[in-house]
Amino acid sequence: MAEVQLQNVSKRFGLTVAVDDLSIDIKDGEFVVLLGPSGAGKTTTLRLIAGLERPDAGDVLIDGKLATNVHPSDRDVAFIFQQYSLYPHLTVFDNLAFPLRSPRRRTSEAEVRMRVQTVAAMLHMESKLNNMATHLSGGEMQRVAIGRALVREPRVFLMDEPLSSLDAKLREELRIELKRLHKSIGATIVYVTHDQVEATTLADRIGILEHGHLVQLGTPREVYGNPVCVNAARRLGSPPINLLPPSLFDSAVVPEGTATVAIRPEDIVVAEAGERNAMDVKVLEYSPLRHLLILDRNGTAVVATTVTERNFSAGQSVGVSLPARSLLYFRADGRRIPT
Amino acid sequence: MSAITLVNLHKRFGDFTAVRNTDLVVGAGRFVVLLGPSGCGKTTTLRMIAGLELPTSGQILIDGEDVTALRARQRDIAFVFQMFALYPHMTVRNNIAFPLKNEHVPRREITARVDAAARMLRIEGILDRKTGGLSGGDRQRVALGRAIVRQPKAFLMDEPLGTLDADFRELMCLELRKLHDQLNATTVYVTHDQSEAMAMADDIVVMNQGEVLQAGAPHEIYHFPATVFVGNFIGSPPMNFLPVDAPVAAGATQVQVHGATIAVPHCNAAADRVLLGIRPEHVVIDEQGALRGKVIADEFLGSHQVLMIETAAGVVRARVGKEVRLAAGAPAGLSFRKERTLLYDAVSGRRLPAGVLVDAETGDVHG
Numbered sequence: 001m002a003e004v005q006l007q008n009v010s011k012r013f014g015l016t017v018a019v020d021d022l023s024i025d026i027k028d029g030e031f032v033v034l035l036g037p038s039g040a041g042k043t044t045t046l047r048l049i050a051g052l053e054r055p056d057a058g059d060v061l062i063d064g065k066l067a068t069n070v071h072p073s074d075r076d077v078a079f080i081f082q083q084y085s086l087y088p089h090l091t092v093f094d095n096l097a098f099p100l101r102s103p104r105r106r107t108s109e110a111e112v113r114m115r116v117q118t119v120a121a122m123l124h125m126e127s128k129l130n131n132m133a134t135h136l137s138g139g140e141m142q143r144v145a146i147g148r149a150l151v152r153e154p155r156v157f158l159m160d161e162p163l164s165s166l167d168a169k170l171r172e173e174l175r176i177e178l179k180r181l182h183k184s185i186g187a188t189i190v191y192v193t194h195d196q197v198e199a200t201t202l203a204d205r206i207g208i209l210e211h212g213h214l215v216q217l218g219t220p221r222e223v224y225g226n227p228v229c230v231n232a233a234r235r236l237g238s239p240p241i242n243l244l245p246p247s248l249f250d251s252a253v254v255p256e257g258t259a260t261v262a263i264r265p266e267d268i269v270v271a272e273a274g275e276r277n278a279m280d281v282k283v284l285e286y287s288p289l290r291h292l293l294i295l296d297r298n299g300t301a302v303v304a305t306t307v308t309e310r311n312f313s314a315g316q317s318v319g320v321s322l323p324a325r326s327l328l329y330f331r332a333d334g335r336r337i338p339t
Numbered sequence: 340m341s342a343i344t345l346v347n348l349h350k351r352f353g354d355f356t357a358v359r360n361t362d363l364v365v366g367a368g369r370f371v372v373l374l375g376p377s378g379c380g381k382t383t384t385l386r387m388i389a390g391l392e393l394p395t396s397g398q399i400l401i402d403g404e405d406v407t408a409l410r411a412r413q414r415d416i417a418f419v420f421q422m423f424a425l426y427p428h429m430t431v432r433n434n435i436a437f438p439l440k441n442e443h444v445p446r447r448e449i450t451a452r453v454d455a456a457a458r459m460l461r462i463e464g465i466l467d468r469k470t471g472g473l474s475g476g477d478r479q480r481v482a483l484g485r486a487i488v489r490q491p492k493a494f495l496m497d498e499p500l501g502t503l504d505a506d507f508r509e510l511m512c513l514e515l516r517k518l519h520d521q522l523n524a525t526t527v528y529v530t531h532d533q534s535e536a537m538a539m540a541d542d543i544v545v546m547n548q549g550e551v552l553q554a555g556a557p558h559e560i561y562h563f564p565a566t567v568f569v570g571n572f573i574g575s576p577p578m579n580f581l582p583v584d585a586p587v588a589a590g591a592t593q594v595q596v597h598g599a600t601i602a603v604p605h606c607n608a609a610a611d612r613v614l615l616g617i618r619p620e621h622v623v624i625d626e627q628g629a630l631r632g633k634v635i636a637d638e639f640l641g642s643h644q645v646l647m648i649e650t651a652a653g654v655v656r657a658r659v660g661k662e663v664r665l666a667a668g669a670p671a672g673l674s675f676r677k678e679r680t681l682l683y684d685a686v687s688g689r690r691l692p693a694g695v696l697v698d699a700e701t702g703d704v705h706g
Binding site for chain 1: 561
């Protein structure tokens, strides 16, 4: 396993700047998730690490050694794509063995057998080793694709939305399996997704990308609780963070230069009837399954969630408070105002 | 719009029974989702309603009229498939108009109906484009448009969003539900994705191995799963099931789980082997909790987190607020919200009827 560093890396395609002066240090054995909207440069960053793209400026280091000019096949990294491309005419065993049987590797057949068996056990695929790859479900195919990377025992795993073509139940299953795998083999993994559940549950650290820039890198709790800018705040959270005009708040507490006041839906305190210090708002909508309230505050919709189910009906008035310690303030350019 | 009734429907393919004992009423104007894992019989059921498969036995009624023996085209039902088969060489307008031209509808009416459907689906801007170059979402909308213009008695949809990616699926769910609210068309929708079902359905019908396990409103299915399978299949993470130590007698108000006493709503039936079922959000981390364990993992999800707690009775998942900080290895006591604690017969998998359970959201009473 190895650490990965990008130093002031830039990559443009024609007039589009895909990655802009990006620096990141990924530690040995760390699981880093890159999160961002499409076009933010997530996949390009992975491809730069893999050597599938050459940077226009800056350097890629793997295990402390300059890799910028090293051929992809000599970097010893494994790339797992969203669309698992298995060999349909081969069995699961032969698909898994394929990278080991390449002439460059010269692995003995006994060792091939042993490594394939180990990986198959890890992925709960032992009973399917003799199946043709085409006779597998989507989740099993993606497992084989991951297994094909595992048998190589590469220094770094790069994964580009590996779960996004699977349905919810399978996604959850494989997500838990990936987490377990990461723990047991201690691999360095760089993982691209736009699914925030994958990001917060898998990552040791999340990197938020916007327009080719790394805007924040931190643990899931840091990025969620302490976002550096509006875009980072909006990237995590379901339902999303409330972005409210400062005019809704007491001007004495709102710092100068505030353009937006933000609060997470779960931080809004819905008061019991008759409680003081609460402002009265009207319920627009209540979704009991998600414990979600949409409230109306002077014409602005505010979303709140409650811990347990309560009984609300549309049109009803409730008292809520927005605790000062939960408020985040942002400038017009999106930057956070420290408080 | 029309009501659809299935009476004791059976379908066998050779030795394999795809659908058995299926009784179901789809009320006029309802959006009903058939939900289950692959091979559960949901698509076969839908194809029988459409007239694409003949049942081995049983009856299908549309608006009270027995249509079991009618051909698909005589049933006046629109089927939207997962793989939207559009004619790539035709414009969007001609694709949508196609079924009407076949029925020799007057040209002026075709134009009016296509325009109305396009407006509803917000695809007026692409009516003159060929379907070949359209995005997945637009193709899906065109396929829907082709169903809408026919003004059928009911819509049948077989995983229409299956091929779209996750983000887009969510958006299309909202659109489909909105469309349903406008058209008020009876819709039967097949999926294996619970989030689609939860987002759209008036009623969810959970199927497994050819049988209907439960049919009801989403909140009812979620909070009061009729069987262990339903509790596991619905919910993410799924319901916790823990073995109860001893046989449970009718009238019991508490059970023992690995020696810990757990209060439950008044149980109205007896069973020898019993499982206690509790959703992760109704497990409370409680110093005084009777069931003790140790945190083994923590899934952080932003607004909340799911703790996995290893107890002598098995691993319990608890959904707790983001402020709770319990590291792996920390000891934890657990208690369960009594009115949400359910008991299941471990042999049949069915829920044991309990005393009055009042659903806090709706006032519905379950037992």
